[in-house]
Amino acid sequence: MARKKNKIRILESILVEDYAAEGRSLARVDGKVVFIERTVPGDVVDVFLVKSKKDWAEGYPVKFHEFSAKRVPPFCKHFGDCGGCQWQMVPYEEQLKFKQQQVADALQRIAKVEMPSINPIMGAGNDRFFRNKLEYTFGNKSYVSDASFKKIKEEARIAAGDTMPGKFKIPDANAVGFHARGLFDKVVDIQECWLQSNPSNEVREAARAFANLQGYTYYDPRNHAGFMRNLQLRVCESGEVMVNVIVGENDQEKIDALMGHLEKTISGVSTWLYTVNTKWNDSLFDLHPVTWSGKGYAIENLYTGNGDEHYQFKIGPTSFFQTNTKQAERLYQVTRDYAELTGEETVYDLYCGTGSIGIFVSARARKIIGVELIAAAIEDAKENAALNKLDKTEFFAGDVIDICNDDFFTRHGRPDVIITDPPRAGMHEKLVRKILDMAAPIVVYVSCNPATQARDLRLLDEKYRVTAVQPVDMFPHTHHIETVVQLKLKNE
Numbered sequence: 214m215a216r217k218k219n220k221i222r223i224l225e226s227i228l229v230e231d232y233a234a235e236g237r238s239l240a241r242v243d244g245k246v247v248f249i250e251r252t253v254p255g256d257v258v259d260v261f262l263v264k265s266k267k268d269w270a271e272g273y274p275v276k277f278h279e280f281s282a283k284r285v286p287p288f289c290k291h292f293g294d295c296g297g298c299q300w301q302m303v304p305y306e307e308q309l310k311f312k313q314q315q316v317a318d319a320l321q322r323i324a325k326v327e328m329p330s331i332n333p334i335m336g337a338g339n340d341r342f343f344r345n346k347l348e349y350t351f352g353n354k355s356y357v358s359d360a361s362f363k364k365i366k367e368e369a370r371i372a373a374g375d376t377m378p379g380k381f382k383i384p385d386a387n388a389v390g391f392h393a394r395g396l397f398d399k400v401v402d403i404q405e406c407w408l409q410s411n412p413s414n415e416v417r418e419a420a421r422a423f424a425n426l427q428g429y430t431y432y433d434p435r436n437h438a439g440f441m442r443n444l445q446l447r448v449c450e451s452g453e454v455m456v457n458v459i460v461g462e463n464d465q466e467k468i469d470a471l472m473g474h475l476e477k478t479i480s481g482v483s484t485w486l487y488t489v490n491t492k493w494n495d496s497l498f499d500l501h502p503v504t505w506s507g508k509g510y511a512i513e514n515l516y517t518g519n520g521d522e523h524y525q526f527k528i529g530p531t532s533f534f535q536t537n538t539k540q541a542e543r544l545y546q547v548t549r550d551y552a553e554l555t556g557e558e559t560v561y562d563l564y565c566g567t568g569s570i571g572i573f574v575s576a577r578a579r580k581i582i583g584v585e586l587i588a589a590a591i592e593d594a595k596e597n598a599a600l601n602k603l604d605k606t607e608f609f610a611g612d613v614i615d616i617c618n619d620d621f622f623t624r625h626g627r628p629d630v631i632i633t634d635p636p637r638a639g640m641h642e643k644l645v646r647k648i649l650d651m652a653a654p655i656v657v658y659v660s661c662n663p664a665t666q667a668r669d670l671r672l673l674d675e676k677y678r679v680t681a682v683q684p685v686d687m688f689p690h691t692h693h694i695e696t697v698v699q700l701k702l703k704n705e
Contacts, residue, residue, distance in 0.1 A: 222262040226278055229256040232311040234664070236299040236692030245270055251293070253303055255281025283307060288341070288407060294358050295401045296394035297408060298690035305689060309336045312694045316663045316684045323667035326674040331682045335543050340689035342410040343537050345448055345513070349417050350495075351424070351441035352400030353431040355388035387431040389421045389444075398434050412481050413446050416456055420444055423474045432461050437493055440467060445497075447511050447528060450538045455511040457486040457502055457530040459495075472505045483507050486530055498589070502530040512600075513538060515573060518546050524572050524601050532593055533566050537687045541569075544659070544685045544695055548632060549574040551657045551681055551699035558629035561653070563613050563644070568594030568606065570632055570659070575603055582625050583608040584616055614643050617651065628653040639665030645672045652676065656700040661687075663696055670698065678703050 224242055229252045233239040238252045240260075249260055250273045258274040265271075287293070287301035300308050313334045320328055337343055390403030405414055424431070424441045432439035443459035458475070460468060468487055476485050484507025488500050502509070513534065516523040528534050535541035548570055552560065554577035562571035565583030567590050575581050581603075585591050588610040598606040607625065609616055631653045633640065639662065640648075648656060649672075656677060660666035670679060681699035 222265055223275070224260040224262065224272070227258055227260050229254050229258065229281070232314070234315065234692070242270075244268075247272060249274060251299075253281040253283050255279075255283050290405070291390075291401060291403055294356060294393070295391050295403065297391055297406070299692060300690045303690075305336070305340050308689065309334050309686060312686055312692075313684060315692075315694060316682070316696050319663035319667045320670070320679075320682065323664060324670040324674075324679075326670055326679060328679055329681060331684065334684040334686055334694075335540075335547075336686050337537065337540050337689050339539065341407045343539070343689065344408045345450070345534070345538050346536050347406070347409045347413060347446050349389055349403070349444040349446075350392055350400050351431040351439070351443065352388050352392075352398065353385060353433045353439060354399050355386040356393035356396065356399040356401045357383055387425070389417055389431075389441075409446065409448055411448075412454060412479050413448055416446060416475065416479055416482070417444060419475055419478045420458065420471070423471060423478075427467075427470065429467060429471070437461075440464065442490060443495060445530060447530075449511050449513040449528070451512055451514045451525075453483040453511040453513070454481055455484050455486070455507075455528070455530065456482050457488055457497075459488045459490050459497070461490060463489045463491065476506055483511065484509055488530065497531050500531075515542050515545065515569070517549075517573065517576070518542070522576075524597075526567070526569060526572075526597050527593070527600055529593070531589070533590060534569065535687070540685060540687045544687070544697065545570055545573040547683045547685065547697045548657050548659055549577065551655075551683075551697060552577075552630045552632065553655060554578050554630065559626045560630045560632060561617070561628035561651070563631060563633040563648075564635050565594060565608065566590050566634070568597050568608055570634060571606060571608075572597055572601060572603065574632070575605055578630075579605065580626065581606040582628070584613050585610060586612055614641075614647050617647060627651065630654070631656045632659065633657070634659040635665075637662040637665065640669050642672065645669055649673065649676050652702060654702050658698045658700065660696050660698070661693065663694060666696060666698065670700075673700060676702060 227240045229238045229240050231239055231254050233248050237248045237250050240247045247270045252274055257279040259276040260272040261275045262270050262272040284302050285304050292301045317331055388400040388402035390401045393399040393401050429441050430439040432442040440460055440462045442461040445457040447455040485505040486502045488502040510527050510529045513526050513528055514523045558578050559580045560578045562583040565571050565585045568583050571581040571583045583594055591608045591610040594608040628651055677700040680701050683697045685695045687695050
């Protein structure tokens with residue numbers, strides 16, 4: 214049943230029926246599919262529609278009439294305001310069931326190719342404190358939820374003796390935490406985060422306390438002003454901890470005071486850095502972090518699953534590395550197993566980044582050829598290969614389409630196995646054509662987006678058949694999912 218309130222479309226008492234993509238759920242109303250945020254199948258809600266088309270609509274709940282029996286209490290007090298976790302109200306085993314279904318749906322609806330049975334998803338051993346990297350934001354405008362706003366407004370009205378005139382506005386306040394979803398200038402103030410183990414929370418609170426004591430300004434993204442800007446932490450399974458403090462003003466006296474206080478106050482940090490960022494954007498890739506103490510980077514270990522055998526990786530403040538170390542090990546073990554290496558193969562690692570997959574599988578290959586568009590990542594890959602004393606890896610910066618030509622194959626050999634790990638957008642169609650031309654007997658496709666992976670599998674079906682599928686959950690309490698797919702030439 215639907216009605217209009219003040220020209221706003223409201224759907225009343227809607228039963229949420231199933232999960233949908235991107236962390237949403239869905240209901241069906243008069244033949245229309247309605248995608249709803251922040252709900253669980255079994256909830257009965259009034260829905261405020263932000264979009265309404267002929268066959269579908271999008272909205273969010275404005276009132277809960279009944280809560281689903283599938284719900285559990287969120288363990289974080291910031292849940293609902295902070296966008297870091299979308300599914301804490303869903304039991305973890307239930308999350309895994311949906312992610313498994315999400316992969317199956319994408320492969321069936323989009324790929325439309327013959328598929329083997331999908332292996333059961335590999336869930337995370339830890340669904341808390343699993344991130345090795347976090348970045349907090351300092352902002353001069355704290356996010357206030359609708360419920361908090363109403364409560365504060367009511368308290369102010371009572372204090373004013375029911376005489377509060379005009380439009381009520383809460384004064385801006387400083388906050389340290391994460392950007393509120395969809396609001397670039399509002400920060401959800403975090404007192405405790407469950408995504409990363411200590412000293413993560415300790416560092417954040419120590420930086421906040423010292424900045425407040427000294428009267429340091431927090432960053433204002435609208436006016437591009439403020440000293441305290443970001444705080445980047447890398448807490449490794451190896452035990453090493455790297456902290457990079459990002460400031461918005463090149464004021465060495467303030468920097469020295471802040472860094473000296475943090476180093477003296479917090480134990481267990483192996484290297485401290487700071488970065489001066491006076492740009493309008495938060496990207497660090499064109500900036501120069503300064504090492505305050507320690508070696509200026511962290512070393513992380515990835516274990517192969519063969520006893521104590523592991524590889525080491527040097528991670529700087531601008532390096533890319535998988536955010537969940539333990540699940541990255543499992544993801545790479547599946548990738549290695551799907552490559553079916555015997556020690557005689559030349560492996561092409563496309564979108565190789567800092568070389569982590571190629572290095573991880575190298576012990577079972579004859580040669581690893583890594584290709585990556587970002588030159589800085591290739592330099593990291595070469596350093597990581599040297600760190601592990603490897604002489605069978607070569608890394609090249611550039612576009613695969615341009616690099617992998619006949620002359621390149623003559624020098625380095627044609628691939629026996631191709632491993633590709635593209636970004637969420639998937640592979641460019643020209644790269645798919647290049648893989649079809651290279652015709653390696655085995656392709657292992659690692660993806661963080663089942664939909665774009667399925668699209669590419671449909672194109673690869675010209676020469677390849679899908680022979681194995683393994684979902685891996687890297688990010689509990691979110692809708693994100695990694696999938697490893699093995700493909701083999703149809704004439705093999």
